[in-house]
Amino acid sequence: MKTRVLVLGAGFGGLELSTLLSETLADDVDVTLIDKDDAFVFGFSKLDVMFGRMALDAVRLPYRNFAKTGVRFLQQKIVTIDPDTRRVTTDAGTYESDILVVALGADYDFDATPGLAEGGNEFYTVAGAMRLREILPSFSKGRVIIGVCGTPFKCPPAPSEAALLLHDYLTTRGVRADCEITMVTGLGSPVPPSPETSRALLAAFAERNIRFIGNCDVISLDRGRVAKIEDGNELPYDLFMGVPKHRAPDVVRASGMAEDDGWVHVNRKLETRFPDVYAIGDVALAGTPKAGVFAEGAARAVATSIVARLRGGEPGMNAGVGACYIEFGAGKIGRVDVDFLSGPEPTGAYFEPSTALRAEKEHFGSSRRARWFGL
Numbered sequence: 001m002k003t004r005v006l007v008l009g010a011g012f013g014g015l016e017l018s019t020l021l022s023e024t025l026a027d028d029v030d031v032t033l034i035d036k037d038d039a040f041v042f043g044f045s046k047l048d049v050m051f052g053r054m055a056l057d058a059v060r061l062p063y064r065n066f067a068k069t070g071v072r073f074l075q076q077k078i079v080t081i082d083p084d085t086r087r088v089t090t091d092a093g094t095y096e097s098d099i100l101v102v103a104l105g106a107d108y109d110f111d112a113t114p115g116l117a118e119g120g121n122e123f124y125t126v127a128g129a130m131r132l133r134e135i136l137p138s139f140s141k142g143r144v145i146i147g148v149c150g151t152p153f154k155c156p157p158a159p160s161e162a163a164l165l166l167h168d169y170l171t172t173r174g175v176r177a178d179c180e181i182t183m184v185t186g187l188g189s190p191v192p193p194s195p196e197t198s199r200a201l202l203a204a205f206a207e208r209n210i211r212f213i214g215n216c217d218v219i220s221l222d223r224g225r226v227a228k229i230e231d232g233n234e235l236p237y238d239l240f241m242g243v244p245k246h247r248a249p250d251v252v253r254a255s256g257m258a259e260d261d262g263w264v265h266v267n268r269k270l271e272t273r274f275p276d277v278y279a280i281g282d283v284a285l286a287g288t289p290k291a292g293v294f295a296e297g298a299a300r301a302v303a304t305s306i307v308a309r310l311r312g313g314e315p316g317m318n319a320g321v322g323a324c325y326i327e328f329g330a331g332k333i334g335r336v337d338v339d340f341l342s343g344p345e346p347t348g349a350y351f352e353p354s355t356a357l358r359a360e361k362e363h364f365g366s367s368r369r370a371r372w373f374g375l
């Protein structure tokens with residue numbers, strides 16, 4: 001009998017793990033991959049959609065194109081997870097597994113920031129990015145806040161990218177001089193593990209007259225026009241572009257897998273405290289940031305462990321390394337190669353913005369489109 005592997009969530013982590021298992025163990029495993037959506041969208045595509053650089057249809061990657069030997073994809077909503085029995089129920093059925101991998105990502109807690117739903121916008125969901133795509137063309141004057149409402153959040157450089165791209169967008173429209181841009185974040189610097197990257201981003205902000213306020217989350221939006229921030233200050237705004245506070249999906253919290261901090265704790269092998277249950281990507285607390293490259297790295301480690309279990313060999317260890325591309329505007333992209341788990345402190349090597357790195361980022365996206373979706 002084949003080993004039944006149940007992969008919950010077809011994002012960066014779930015797609016890469018299922019692909020690796022198909023490549024290495026298709027004859028030995030039955031992989032079931034479940035996601036509630038009918039298509040995958042890269043996080044960075046939300047910036048492209050928001051600023052009108054890409055149409056939504058062009059960035060949606062339908063799961064019907066994810067065809068891998070030994071893997072069946074089910075578009076269903078997961079409603080309960082029992083980590084003791086590794087049994088999962090969805091809105092359409094119940095599934096048993098020998099190995100369970102939770103890759104359900106991070107959800108957003110809009111209620112944690114009073115006023116956000118009524119008085120603000122966010123660009124971390126496809127719907128939020130689409131809404132801003134409608135609003136931005138008629139925004140020609142006033143104060144914009146790009147505000148982070150809680151840490152940790154996905155892709156720490158993304159709010160900085162949004163600020164720099166917004167500068168370009170308003171400049172192209174000839175209205176930049178009539179607008180103020182302020183970025184507020186709970187992080188002390190734009191990219192904490194890499195002081196060099198943070199310095200470069202702060203210099204880019206200074207050149208473009210973008211104000212940076214660090215060490216301060218946005219805690220509430222009042223009357224839809226004033227943002228209260230953690231240091232007690234109040235910042236008036238005309239347009240709020242937020243990063244909502246993150247939390248593990250409800251189904252994960254209800255399963256008893258999450259700890260008091262709300263996330264699923266894992267060891268270096270991505271094992272949870274439940275036998276044969278792994279957690280990878282944004283849903284897990286693994287000592288790495290919430291980003292697709294780290295979800296992929298975790299998927300590689302778990303695939304190695306499953307191969308080792310079936311064929312012998314050493315289990316996989318989470319490497320904790322990844323390259324993050326950063327849009328600096330003006331068509332240029334920088335890169336920071338971060339390493340979170342090798343040494344006593346995280347490190348980040350910075351590569352300055354260039355058009356060559358733009359091509360590299362495009363390859364990052366297109367190689368995954370091809371690998372996962374054959375597109």
Ligand SMILES: Cc1cc2nc3c(=O)[nH]c(=O)nc-3n(C[C@H](O)[C@H](O)[C@H](O)COP(=O)(O)OP(=O)(O)OC[C@H]3O[C@@H](n4cnc5c(N)ncnc54)[C@H](O)[C@@H]3O)c2cc1C
Binds near residue numbers: 012013124
């Ligand atoms: C604006 C922005 C820019 C970003 N830029 C980058 C970047 O340049 N590089 C990078 O590496 N990362 C980037 N990221 C972060 C990246 O998108 C995430 O960290 C990554 O997607 C996490 O992968 P994951 O597999 O853990 O979760 P996800 O990719 O979020 O996948 C989780 C899946 O679980 C599914 N799911 C959740 N609950 C249920 C349920 N109850 N039933 C069924 N299915 C469910 C969801 O539909 C989803 O498909 C960016 C994110 C944003 C928002």
